[in-house]
Amino acid sequence: MPRLAARLGTSSPLLIKRDDAIAFGFGGNKVRKLAFVAAAARAEGADTLITAGGVQSNHARATAAAAAKLGMHAILVANGEPPARPTANALLDALLGAEVVYVPSRNDRSPKMIEVADRLRAEGRRPFVIPIGASTPLGALGYVLAVAELIDQIAPPDIIVHSTSSGGTQAGLVAGCQLLGLATRVIGISADESAAMLGTEIGGLVRGIADLLQITTESATIEIDDGFVGEGYGIPTAESREAIELAARTEAIFLDPTYTAKAMAGLISSVRERRFDNSQTVLFWHTGGQVGLFA
Numbered sequence: 001m002p003r004l005a006a007r008l009g010t011s012s013p014l015l016i017k018r019d020d021a022i023a024f025g026f027g028g029n030k031v032r033k034l035a036f037v038a039a040a041a042r043a044e045g046a047d048t049l050i051t052a053g054g055v056q057s058n059h060a061r062a063t064a065a066a067a068a069k070l071g072m073h074a075i076l077v078a079n080g081e082p083p084a085r086p087t088a089n090a091l092l093d094a095l096l097g098a099e100v101v102y103v104p105s106r107n108d109r110s111p112k113m114i115e116v117a118d119r120l121r122a123e124g125r126r127p128f129v130i131p132i133g134a135s136t137p138l139g140a141l142g143y144v145l146a147v148a149e150l151i152d153q154i155a156p157p158d159i160i161v162h163s164t165s166s167g168g169t170q171a172g173l174v175a176g177c178q179l180l181g182l183a184t185r186v187i188g189i190s191a192d193e194s195a196a197m198l199g200t201e202i203g204g205l206v207r208g209i210a211d212l213l214q215i216t217t218e219s220a221t222i223e224i225d226d227g228f229v230g231e232g233y234g235i236p237t238a239e240s241r242e243a244i245e246l247a248a249r250t251e252a253i254f255l256d257p258t259y260t261a262k263a264m265a266g267l268i269s270s271v272r273e274r275r276f277d278n279s280q281t282v283l284f285w286h287t288g289g290q291v292g293l294f295a
Helices: 002-008 029-043 058-069 088-095 106-122 137-153 168-179 195-213 238-251 260-272 290-294
Strands: 014-018 048-054 073-079 099-103 127-129 159-164 185-190 223-225 282-286
Touching: 002 014, 002 238, 002 260, 029 058, 029 137, 029 168, 048 058, 048 106, 058 073, 058 088, 058 290, 073 106, 088 099, 088 290, 099 106, 106 127, 137 168, 137 195, 159 168, 159 260, 168 185, 168 195, 185 195, 185 260, 195 223, 238 260, 260 282
Parallel strands: 014 282, 048 073, 048 127, 073 099, 159 185, 159 282, 185 223
Antiparallel strands: none
């Protein structure tokens, strides 16, 4: 991203890994995780994928796309009110034929998924419940593989900056770097939770990946910056608005308001405050979500 680097006044190479450009289902990090999780569902003979998120959930949209591709039904548990006129991800969910069940709050989502799965089993169906974000050790393997993909493309960067929320993406990146012996720092910019809470969740996922792959991750460092959350999940900040405009106007890169804009705001702040050495290569991992611009 040479024009963005010039605008920020740094000679440090700024690179971007564009999971927003993954072709399937409008792309994004959830596609990488669902490649493993949906394969497990198919191996178990599932006929329905059940997951949850907000009305404009990227993960729900990607799950609906995976279900359609695999000839399955999708049931999405969404917290919020049914939109009068579906837009963005909600529009795509409908187009993909997903059934959406609405609940009042985030806390109601997991119990409702269990309730729906129990009902389907009683009817003789074969549901497969996918946790929010597909952030399980199995799903996180998508980003272990992504690190291998990255170093097939370029020399290992010194630093990776990305958006972190449910933790699976960061866990996979951390485990992947360790598995491949990379000294790369992986910095997650929180979209919602505190660094302490996310660190605990991501640490558990990294240990789960280690169990799956039979590797050691005892020395894995989990680095999270929760200074760009602002007033909360999905609420733009002045810094995230600037990040959206700068990325678009310098590199024609589109960020989403909930995740990648806040992550880019974190990168921009670090560059401006000279927290990265000019000799270091910094890679921004774009985790998708640009459909959110049309909500």
